């Protein structure tokens with residue numbers, strides 16, 4: 001027994017044990033790396049096997065496999081197809097590149113582009129599977145999480161969007177307004193809560209965060225106009241000009257309108273009140289002048305622009321359809337012929 005302890009204390013014995021442990025660790029690390037790479041490759045192959053070709057992509061896929069162009073050049077070509085709206089070709093190129101180039105970083109980038117192509121083309125389930133595949137191998141990928149939220153929003157699965165949002169917030173803490181937006185969506189879609197309770201909760205959200213003003217007051221003016229006026233934030237008047245313009249006369253609060261310059265001009269231009277002689281806003285000034293001349297053959301139509309990307313949309317939005325920013329809507333007034341509205345009302 002003593003002999004064993006003497007050998008155990010021998011410095012040479014310690015060095016031998018150290019090298020044996022080092023060898024075992026290196027072997028395990030090498031084997032784990034090989035196993036992980038092989039598993040990722042098998043996962044990717046089974047993932048790509050789920051999707052049938054979207055069209056005449058076989059020739060293109062063959063060219064990607066045999067042509068001497070680099071993978072980066074093919075990526076650029078795929079992106080240019082995507083910009084033209086030719087998603088079939090861009091998807092085929094991404095597929096072929098994923099089979100050809102096994103570099104993990106390249107594969108992650110190509111999968112992100114493939115997922116975005118599916119998303120833009122409207123193949124939401126395919127896009128979802130693609131982003132899930134990225135997160136399976138690299139859970140800390142904010143872009144994949146961001147697109148997953150957009151997909152769940154479009155599928156109106158707001159609970160799942162909120163779960164993903166919580167993961168995204170750990171990686172990108174500056175996304176609190178997006179979380180608030182999803183919570184607001186969940187509230188508006190909850191049929192178990194009655195309208196009065198929803199209205200109170202929306203007002204609490206707005207008074208706490210001072211965000212989502214257009215979304216919250218658009219809903220309030222539609223379902224509870226008296227309550228909306230009682231808690232009206234006058235700084236939102238210009239953004240809400242389309243919502244206010246469409247309000248019926250019986251839903252107006254004349255005291256608040258009389259106390260706000262923009263509202264006085266807007267509702268005088270509409271003909272609901274007669275409280276001013278002109279306006280600093282060109283469109284309203286023209287309408288007021290026409291009404292004063294006894295000619296009421298003009299009206300307002302609205303377009304919507306995004307504060308972040310300046311894209312113009314003909315429909316109002318709460319999340320920009322182009323850059324996906326939240327609460328970035330601005331209303332733009334345009335003069336139009338009253339005849340147009342009359343025609344619509346006859347239908």
Ligand SMILES: [Zn+2]
Nearest residue numbers: 306309320323
């Ligand atoms: Zn935008």
